[in-house]
Amino acid sequence: MNRMKLLLAGLLALVLFPAAALAQALPDLGGKTVVVVTENAYFPLQFVDPASGKPVGWEYDAMEELSKRLNFKVEYQNTSWDAMIQAVSDKQYDMGMTGITIKDDRKEKVDFSDPYMRSEIFMLVRDDESRFAEPKAFAADEKLLVGAQAGTSPFYVAVYNVLDGNEQNPRVKLFETFAASVAALQAGDVDLVLTDSAGGKALVATSGGKLKLVGDPLQAEDFGYIFAKGSDLVAPINAGIAALKADGTFDKITQKWFVDYKPAK
Template sequence: IAFDANGDRPPESTNVIINQVQGDEWVQVFPPKTASGAMPDLGGKEITVAVENAYPPFNAIDTATGKGVGWDYDALAEICKRINCKPVFKEIAWDGMLAAISQNQFDMAADGVTITDERAKTVDFSIPYQTVSQVVMTRADETRFKTLAEAKAMKDLKVGTQKGTTNYDEAVKAWGEANVIGFDQFPEAVNALITQQVDIVVADNSFAKQYLTENADKIKIMEEPLLTQYLGFVFPKGSSLVAPVNAAIQAMTDDGTIAALEKKWFENQ
């Protein structure tokens, strides 16, 4: 998924693979693979991966086994299979995750992280592995508004979302900081919506759909997205892992593996 700034895939002949967006341009990170198509070989290196384990379907703890599961776990297992490394997942709260990465406490983070210019000042990103929309979740019996425009016009709405996320930033832009309640984890925000502590929740569509499946009688998702963005893995500035991980993501995109993981975790849940 090599995109330009408008989200379009460049011609097949392009040699540019993106790392992060800066202004209106994607930045080249590594040259194309050799003619043999050989993938980078990390020699079995252990890679510490920061995860929240509270952001399904990207990552969560399976209550039956006590083990971490989700898109992030499967994707990193496949990436390491291709570039010969071993992912070692470490749980950390989202609130301190990006700071920990910038301080080299972990080799990378996998948590459905949105790529932004501001974040790119302190960390590096992989090429995008997914395009997501920010959406508004409401209670199933909500009748005060039907469209996003009507919801935005109601400046007294209590808005729930997770602290330190782009969802929080967009909620503040739309409804004002005084009306936004930040939670440590997204499930807490959804519970607050169901129990009428907040009126709406702003979340990524992948997360919202997961909870809609589990609570179809209690919540619904507004059709019009609040914003569309890209997700990527996160690395300390200057990390040597960016290029090999990018190579694996590109190969997995080209051969349909990313699409298969999308179907498993986002369509079949």
């Protein structure tokens, strides 16, 4: 076989077997146990399935795929959002996952993986809402309230992109979880909740016509896993993220949880 035929054969192999070639290049973590902390309160990234009582969601499926490709075992732990970044920084856990936006101030405490998902922040309202459809109109009506989880990106967008920049503004009603803020919206206790685009679309699709997204995106953000500073897990996880993006696995998981999933009633 001449050099040209060898070159063509090699190129053909890469075209026909890209996933296999990529998988062979991934790091092998040797079956080590990785302790991953989450909150189970950010539908549909991670939440407790009402039918089975088990934690499920996009991030669980993604982590399962990462563990298979990189050869590690996952041990899940739970903590609240407000304690998570510090706990990972203190090495109480190896990784954190709960739709954590990659931000420079957070990088002072933890290392981030490469982004595994890009999302945009939208306004989520009840389906019969007609008083506002953009931030300026919401801010102008002092009777309107926004629900948020303290310390999250939607909280800061509500404070700085929608209202007056005062983090103590009484129009921002705080809830322990994102799910609680959505429940308050549906009950009429608040008038607006900010949500990422993927989660918002899933909430609208499963609300039975009771919720809708309005207006243009207020902010774009990238989600990443977090690690203690200097963790040797960052590079392998980044390699796994790249592989799962390249072979369409992340797209399939997104289809499952953001489009096809219908929670039990």
